[in-house]
Amino acid sequence: MSISYIDTDILIIGGGAAGCFAAVEIYKRAPTCKVVVMEKAHIERSGCLAMGLNAINAYLHAGQTPDSYVSFVERHFEGIIRRDLVYSIVKGLNEAVKDVEEMGLPIEKNEDGSYKVRGKRSIRIFGERLKPILAEAVQRTPSQVLNRVVATNFIYDGNRVCGAFGFGVRNGVFYVIRAKAVIVATGGASGIYKPNNTGEARNLLWYCPWNVGTGYAMGIRIGAEMTSFENRFVALRVKDVNAPTGTIAVGTRSKQINARGEDYLERYYQHLGGNKCLTHHRLLATVEEKKIGRGPCYLDTTTLNEAEERRLKEDFLNMNPQIVLLWANKEMNPRKKPVEIQGTEPFVVGGHCQAGYWIDVERRTTIPGLYAAGEVAGGAPKKYVSGSWVEARIAVITALEDIKGVVLKDRDDEAILREKTRVFSPLTKKTGLSPVMARERLQKIMDEYAGGISMNYALHEERLLEARRLLKSLKDRMGDIAAINNYTLVEALECIDRIDVARILVEHLIYRKETRWACYQTRLDYPEKDNSRWLTFVNSIYNQNTDEIKMVERPLSS
Amino acid sequence: MSIFIDENICNGCKGLPEARCERICPGDLCYRKENLKAAIRDQSACWTCACCVKECPVQAIELKLPFQICSNGSSLKVRLRHDKTIWTVWDAEGHQEEFFIQARSLKGD
Structure with missing residues (x-):
């Protein structure tokens, strides 16, 4: 298996709504900045927008103010949001929508040219072609787009993210991409819970079935702080x-x-x-x-x-x-x-709810060199697609500023070999667990012990502790996962990522001992909302060496 | 079943390094068989997003719903034009309904 080494200034992982917008934005602001976009599928039709979109649900109509908008989001999330993040999004919504309209997105308008009000914060669009329109805008920049390359882990030196590893599904190549800054924009996680539909219809999901939480999992594995996973989303x-x-x-x-x-x-x-x-x-x-x-x-x-x-x-x-x-x-x-x-079954997302990386208002994660935008970024619910564009813009502005004076990290051949071995090991096994078996096991555990559809989404400590135990033992079996070709290898890697996400999710669900968001997070053993104790963010930091998950609380005003 | 590929119509996108449906499927489910006809590797993994249906230049692919969800046999096909999307939906009795929907704003709109 060959290795492809690529050096760049900024690496964008995930060519969806946020990732494509970020690539275009970098070119506008710094045309000589080298950009690589790593995309699991093909940017013309990938991620949440692959099917299209008929409305933009985050827009500031005349008469609304950023303050009224932030208060609306805060009320809908029972008092827990990062006001600073939401505010920064609201301020940029209309400009981002205008930018995408100029790329070619048709939007329903009044005779005077203003956008027709669809709902209080919503406009009607004709977005069947939204993803191709965004992709074409990227293709007009000199960005290097790596389609069909699956991100597997960050290149991390113990202090800073220095790029990422990837696996080329089509060519079987192992990618080592060094970058001065990495913007993670991989989307949220589906497939954690058993879905409503099974058998032949198992992937008729609300959320893109190939957004499996890889961006979360890669951050979790290097100890990036994550927030609000317990704020699950059920559509x-x-x-x-x-x-x-x-x-x-x-x-x-x-x-x-x-x-x-x-x-x-x-x-x-x-x-x-x-x-x-x-x-x-x-x-x-x-x-x-x-x-x-x-x-x-x-x-x-x-x-x-x-x-x-x-x-x-x-x-x-x-x-x-x-x-x-x-x-x-x-x-x-x-x-x-x-x-x-x-x-639907529960999902872990940062666009409708607020599960994701703990970030500052400039979209820096807690790991230097790593920035988050869109669904993977936490603390700012109801950002949807237009909010993801705004976050991409903010992350780009910050990354461009931060990379001044940064030089690429020397290549660490030992780390490269370690990751290459990990990624390809399922292909070396003749027999073992299939990815289908692993996925079904995970979904069953989560459905029955961590508040899935069969439990009417309800949670309580005894079941969650069982989920914790079963997930740990499932993770320990992942050394036996086997793949027969590149397609099933991706499925195997997806299972590993989903399990890492599920384990963090369960710790968050155990930790918040109140009922904050009905159905998204209903505790049968703590049925009341308790503002005297729980008006706080629940965050987590994973330690890969000890396999411990440390829970921390952060105040709302952080 | 989620998509149905008619091998009599599919020309395998001859001459291209990969079939268009293979290139575009967000789940990496389409591939080209040895006879150069397109196929789906796992119907149960299909999201029914219709990306392959839209991408096929000869309309060899139909979108249907899995039988467990819908047993009436309705189906649809799509043709993409630069600025509009043309949908044809067939109902259970074979009646056809067409939709012409704007997909891209033209300069000066």
């Missing part, structure tokens, strides 16, 4: 096909109804705010209706007219074409039958 989505309910609820003002046709939020959940309740309470109410026996729950689309149905289909084709296939059947037509909704 309330159209059953089976996981299409966004917001497209219907915001787009057509459809009500949530239960099996009896009742507006259940208004009728039974006034104490949570009825129809004005928080996002996770919408989910909680839906889970409760199911438990009580008033489910399934639906979005009432039967009041739509033909034109509205057509518009809804167009919106979904731009983002989740599967639902249009579901509706291509008389009995399932949304004007005849309300659309059934349910919660």
Whole structure:
């Protein structure tokens, strides 16, 4: 197996929303800066945006102020957010959206040219081609894009991140990329929990199935501080096909109804705010209706007219074409039958919720040389795609400043050999665990002992301690994981990364002894929200040498 | 089943180093068989994102839903034009519905 050595100024890991935007931004600000983008798939259609997008849900309309926006996010996250991070995002949203519009993204407008208000913080876009549009912008820069190269670990000298290792899926090459700064933008983690769909439909997930938390795992392994993994995300989505309910609820003002046709939020959940309740309470109410026996729950689309149905289909084709296939059947037509909704399995994400690297407002992680943007960056929920662009811009500005005077670290051949051996070892095993076995084991443990769908997302100490024990023993078996080709080798590496993420997640879930965010983090043994004790960030630092996870608390005002 | 590749239509993107569906699939699931026809290595790993469906210049690929989710046999195909996306959806009875959706703003928009 050959090794490819590449030297660059800035390495961007992950060519998704944040990564592509970062590459373009570097070229704008420092055209001579050398950039490498390492991408697991192909940047034209990779990550969360591969299917497209029909709305941008973080936008500052006229009448909103950055302060009102930050307060909104803080309220939705029960008082725990990094106000400094969210504020820095809000200030940049409109400029970032404008930049992407100029790249070619169509946005719905009023006659006077202003963006049409879709929701309070939302605009309607025609984003089927959003990812190719971003990729073309990258391709117009001199950035070197390495498609089909999977990041495996950071090059780390014990003090500073000096680049990253990668595996070329197509060519089997092992990449050693030295850089003065690394921006990690790999996205969040799916596949940690057993999904709603199994068998042939197992990958019909809400989140991109190939965002497996590698960026988190690589940071965890070098002891980067991580925050708020316990703030899991569970999406309330159209059953089976996981299409966004917001497209219907915001787009057509459809009500949530239960099996009896009742507006259940208004009728039974006034104490949570009825129809004005928080996002996770919408989910909680839906889970409760199911438990009580008033489910399934639906979005009432039967009041739509033909034109509205057509518009809804167009919106979904731009983002989740599967639902249009579901509706291509008389009995399932949304004007005849309300659309059934349910919660997904939990995900670890920093774009809807706030799991990720602990960063400063300039997007430095706790490890020198390493910057985070987008879903992997913690503390700033509801950033979504436009917020990820802003974070990419901030990380770029910081990295460009910080690399002045930095020289590339000397090559450490011993570290290279160690990582190469680790990466390729599954291919040397003739028999052993298959990646499918490992993934299914992980998902079963997490589902049953760490609050998955089968537990209605609920958690308590005894089960979590069992999850801790089982995950440790699963990790110890990963030395036996075997791969027969490059594709299954990637699957094997994904399993290892997911397990590292899951172990951190479980420690966070054990540590927070209150119920802060219903369903995302519901503790049966500590059912109340306790502001006197837990208005704090829960962070973790892993020590690879001792295999210990140290938990620390950080104040909200940090 | 999530995607169906019609071997009678697929030309294997002859002349290219890899088939277009193989190049684009975000999950690295498409590949070219020895007979130069495209195939999917694991239907259960498909996200049904339709990227391959969009990328195929001869419309050899259809998107369907796994049977456990939808048993009616509906399917769709896509054609990409520079500034718009054209979708054709067939329902259970074979009726066809077309959508022409703007995908890129033209200069001066």
